Amino acid sequence: MQKKTGVATFLIRYNIFLMLALLVVASTLLSDVFLTPQNLWNLLRQLVPLALVSIGMLLVILTGGIDLSVGALAAIGAMVIAMLLPYLPDQAAVGLLTGIVAAIAAGALLGAVTGVLVSVFRMAPFIASLAMMTVARGIAFMMSNGQPVRFPRDTGAADLMRAFGSSAVPGIGMPWPVLVALVFVVLFVTLMAQSKFGRLAIATGSNEVAVRLAGIPVARYKFLVYVIAGGLSALAGVVATARTAVGTANTGFGLELDAIAACVIGGALLSGGKGSVVNTMIGVLILGLIGNIMNLLSVPAYPQQIIKGVIIVFAVLLQNVSGEAKRT
Amino acid sequence: MHLSMLQIDKAFGGVAALQGASIEAFGGEVHGLMGENGAGKSTLMKVLAGAYRRDSGEIHLDGKPADITSPHDAIAKGISVIYQEFSLAGHLSVAENVLIEELGKPGVRVQWADMVRRTRTLLADMGFEDIDPMQPAGELPVAYQQVVEICKALSRESTILVFDEPTAVLTHHESEKLFRLIRMLRERGVCILYISHRLEEIFTLCDRVTVLKDGQTVGSWPIDAIDQKSLVRHMIGRELSDLFPRRDAVIGDALLEVDGLNAGPMVRDISFSVRAGEVLGVSGLVGAGRTETMRAIFGADPVQFGRIRLAGREIVNGSPGQAVANGIGMLPEDRKHQGVLLDLPIRVNAMMTPANPFISALGFIRNREEIAAVEEIARGLRLKSAGIDISAGTLSGGNQQKVAIMKWIAAKCRVLIFDEPTRGVDVGAKIEIYRVMNELAEAGAAVIMVSSDMLEVIGMSDRVIVMRQGQIAGELQKHQISEEAIIDLAMGTEA
Numbered sequence: 001m002q003k004k005t006g007v008a009t010f011l012i013r014y015n016i017f018l019m020l021a022l023l024v025v026a027s028t029l030l031s032d033v034f035l036t037p038q039n040l041w042n043l044l045r046q047l048v049p050l051a052l053v054s055i056g057m058l059l060v061i062l063t064g065g066i067d068l069s070v071g072a073l074a075a076i077g078a079m080v081i082a083m084l085l086p087y088l089p090d091q092a093a094v095g096l097l098t099g100i101v102a103a104i105a106a107g108a109l110l111g112a113v114t115g116v117l118v119s120v121f122r123m124a125p126f127i128a129s130l131a132m133m134t135v136a137r138g139i140a141f142m143m144s145n146g147q148p149v150r151f152p153r154d155t156g157a158a159d160l161m162r163a164f165g166s167s168a169v170p171g172i173g174m175p176w177p178v179l180v181a182l183v184f185v186v187l188f189v190t191l192m193a194q195s196k197f198g199r200l201a202i203a204t205g206s207n208e209v210a211v212r213l214a215g216i217p218v219a220r221y222k223f224l225v226y227v228i229a230g231g232l233s234a235l236a237g238v239v240a241t242a243r244t245a246v247g248t249a250n251t252g253f254g255l256e257l258d259a260i261a262a263c264v265i266g267g268a269l270l271s272g273g274k275g276s277v278v279n280t281m282i283g284v285l286i287l288g289l290i291g292n293i294m295n296l297l298s299v300p301a302y303p304q305q306i307i308k309g310v311i312i313v314f315a316v317l318l319q320n321v322s323g324e325a326k327r328t
Numbered sequence: 329m330h331l332s333m334l335q336i337d338k339a340f341g342g343v344a345a346l347q348g349a350s351i352e353a354f355g356g357e358v359h360g361l362m363g364e365n366g367a368g369k370s371t372l373m374k375v376l377a378g379a380y381r382r383d384s385g386e387i388h389l390d391g392k393p394a395d396i397t398s399p400h401d402a403i404a405k406g407i408s409v410i411y412q413e414f415s416l417a418g419h420l421s422v423a424e425n426v427l428i429e430e431l432g433k434p435g436v437r438v439q440w441a442d443m444v445r446r447t448r449t450l451l452a453d454m455g456f457e458d459i460d461p462m463q464p465a466g467e468l469p470v471a472y473q474q475v476v477e478i479c480k481a482l483s484r485e486s487t488i489l490v491f492d493e494p495t496a497v498l499t500h501h502e503s504e505k506l507f508r509l510i511r512m513l514r515e516r517g518v519c520i521l522y523i524s525h526r527l528e529e530i531f532t533l534c535d536r537v538t539v540l541k542d543g544q545t546v547g548s549w550p551i552d553a554i555d556q557k558s559l560v561r562h563m564i565g566r567e568l569s570d571l572f573p574r575r576d577a578v579i580g581d582a583l584l585e586v587d588g589l590n591a592g593p594m595v596r597d598i599s600f601s602v603r604a605g606e607v608l609g610v611s612g613l614v615g616a617g618r619t620e621t622m623r624a625i626f627g628a629d630p631v632q633f634g635r636i637r638l639a640g641r642e643i644v645n646g647s648p649g650q651a652v653a654n655g656i657g658m659l660p661e662d663r664k665h666q667g668v669l670l671d672l673p674i675r676v677n678a679m680m681t682p683a684n685p686f687i688s689a690l691g692f693i694r695n696r697e698e699i700a701a702v703e704e705i706a707r708g709l710r711l712k713s714a715g716i717d718i719s720a721g722t723l724s725g726g727n728q729q730k731v732a733i734m735k736w737i738a739a740k741c742r743v744l745i746f747d748e749p750t751r752g753v754d755v756g757a758k759i760e761i762y763r764v765m766n767e768l769a770e771a772g773a774a775v776i777m778v779s780s781d782m783l784e785v786i787g788m789s790d791r792v793i794v795m796r797q798g799q800i801a802g803e804l805q806k807h808q809i810s811e812e813a814i815i816d817l818a819m820g821t822e823a
């Protein structure tokens with residue numbers, strides 16, 4: 001075994017954090033507005049839907065699957081909450097909560113369908129979730145004949161929803177959606193590291209045959225991750241709607257690809273068994289920062305896509321290099 | 329033809345597979361190459377075949393130094409290897425497989441008529457006129473696929489031919505046919521290197537034998553200058569009796585009884601029982617249905633009919649989870665792919681059980697208690713590792729096998745099925761695994777050991793059942809167990 005110097009090991013192990021730091025420094029130097037609380041909170045607020053979806057995507061990827069339907073399920077969440085708002089009970093908080101739970105349930109239900117296809121019918125996750133992606137998007141469009149659904153003016157729930165999307169936690173200036181994302185990050189970090197579910201989901205992706213031969217009901221865990229991914233995606237759709245105060249069936253278009261990118265930048269293996277929630281969140285931040293700094297520098301949209309693609313490739317190459325280094 | 333490989337070294341990531349291995353063989357002889365699993369036989373042959381580059385050492389062909397740089401180069405120099413896993417393209421015809429190199433030559437049109445004619449000549453030459461050159465190779469029986477491989481080597485006019493355990497997949501009759509073919513090749517002056525674990529074969533077929541141990545050559549003898557006992561001693565580096573630790577188990581009542589089990593074509597009407605404290609050896613040729621039988625008992629494959637009783641009570645193992653709940657654990661034959669989660673920590677591996685007692689009602693792990701329990705199991709097994717949080721893949725083969733056993737100890741299994749438990753581990757690790765099996769038996773467990781290693785079946789078993797073509801061919805009590813008796817049952821050669 002080759003001994004590396006401490007610095008090299010450090011650089012390799014924490015390369016993703018260093019990349020984030022590098023991007024922050026570069027952004028600060030390139031733009032005066034970057035390092036202002038307003039820009040930063042705004043950036044984080046925009047990233048909340050991607051963060052939620054990426055957590056779900058990571059769980060699926062950890063079991064060795066993939067879920068292409070997360071973006072479409074976000075649209076389902078957005079449409080369900082927007083269309084329910086006028087009918088929710090008068091009490092603002094209770095009403096809104098009912099609506100959000102209904103939206104999450106809708107997402108989880110559709111996720112469960114994908115989960116059954118994958119775990120019971122042994123369908124390839126790519127195919128099952130591809131089918132769910134088009135079905136869910138179709139349902140989202142049919143719900144309002146493709147028309148955007150504006151929040152009603154006069155209900156308590158709608159007002160609370162708008163406030164949730166635009167205001168911040170008093171005192172620290174943190175937008176409410178960011179707090180929600182933070183809660184879920186902490187929840188899933190704990191779940192993956194400390195619970196039976198997390199351990200067995202990762203083990204399933206690491207070597208499904210061995211886990212099955214250990215007597216573990218593998219199908220249960222393969223099913224559950226799609227349910228969770230579906231629920232989180234719908235919640236992401238709710239959050240996205242709160243920001244714009246209008247529900248559209250276009251919500252989350254292409255979000256699945258950004259979520260996969262975030263997981264991969266964060267070092268997750270698409271074959272399963274390896275990946276972490278924290279690193280995936282760093283991946284989300286890196287993706288967000290790239291977009292943010294280019295916007296601040298007024299880089300036009302088309303070249304932005306090219307630059308983003310190139311950066312993803314480099315991030316993953318770097319992950320491969322560090323992966324090799326850790327193995328030998 | 330005169331081949332000599334001198335002082336060959338080869339290491340993989342710092343682990344030496346060969347350290348100064350040498351072999352010398354001549355045209356017109358069948359040269360046996362023997363050694364334990366992991367002794368370096370296959371590595372040495374892969375160096376010869378150009379699949380691996382040697383780190384140091386010399387290879388001479390007919391006295392001239394030869395640097396074999398790639399498999400292609402080896403073929404050009406007249407060296408061909410018949411591997412255990414055939415390298416045939418199953419959907420292509422026999423003729424295309426035999427002459428596959430010619431398909432890569434320039435030109436657009438495939439000369440079908442010519443290819444078929446030449447293949448037919450080659451096959452007829454070997455006495456296998458009945459193989460149709462146009463038949464897809466994958467449709468042939470295994471023995472004939474091997475013939476196609478040999479034919480492929482002959483089409484290249486190979487002067488050195490390596491066989492890597494060729495009879496492992498053959499029936500008795502097919503083996504006889506193969507031996508005739510090998511003798512014919514010897515008459516033609518081909519140099520044949522023959523790897524095998526079967527002592528009998530080596531003594532009937534080979535002219536000389538070279539023994540490898542721990543990557544080094546122990547020695548080389550004309551076959552009539554050595555006997556079976558000393559050959560084994562050279563292979564394992566100690567007396568055979570030292571390989572198997574003593575067991576002081578009290579054999580009790582029947583713990584697991586299998587009655588008329590049927591599960592597909594490879595598991596037909598299987599009935600046997602194992603007692604508490606007993607080690608039951610399960611022998612037979614590769615493909616005799618041993619693994620399939622164990623998988624069916626463990627609930628990994630569906631059972632058509634048949635009954636399983638545990639301590640007299642009838643049980644149903646519809647899934648591995650149910651089998652474990654009933655107290656039956658199985659170590660699969662393919663340790664790296666089925667037995668251990670290589671990328672995950674030892675602790676996770678040890679607690680990979682359907683019912684982990686250290687999970688709270690909310691589904692969270694009670695770390696302190698779990699760590700203590702896993703460490704205790706690791707101590708009991710004398711697991712050598714730098715802690716229980718390192719990944720299982722960093723351990724040696726023997727210790728990985730111990731990690732695979734840990735979960736069944738944690739699950740308090742009373743019946744343990746070991747499928748090829750010592751495949752690919754060195755002698756020291758073997759003894760450790762035998763010791764673990766002994767301790768399990770001494771603690772009152774019933775141990776079933778499926779093994780292709782004749783020495784270990786004879787050395788470890790209280791009783792042996794032999795399988796042939798999906799059925800039990802016979803049962804041998806302790807005093808009846810011998811290599812001849814097992815092979816007779818396994819191959820179906822009537823007395």
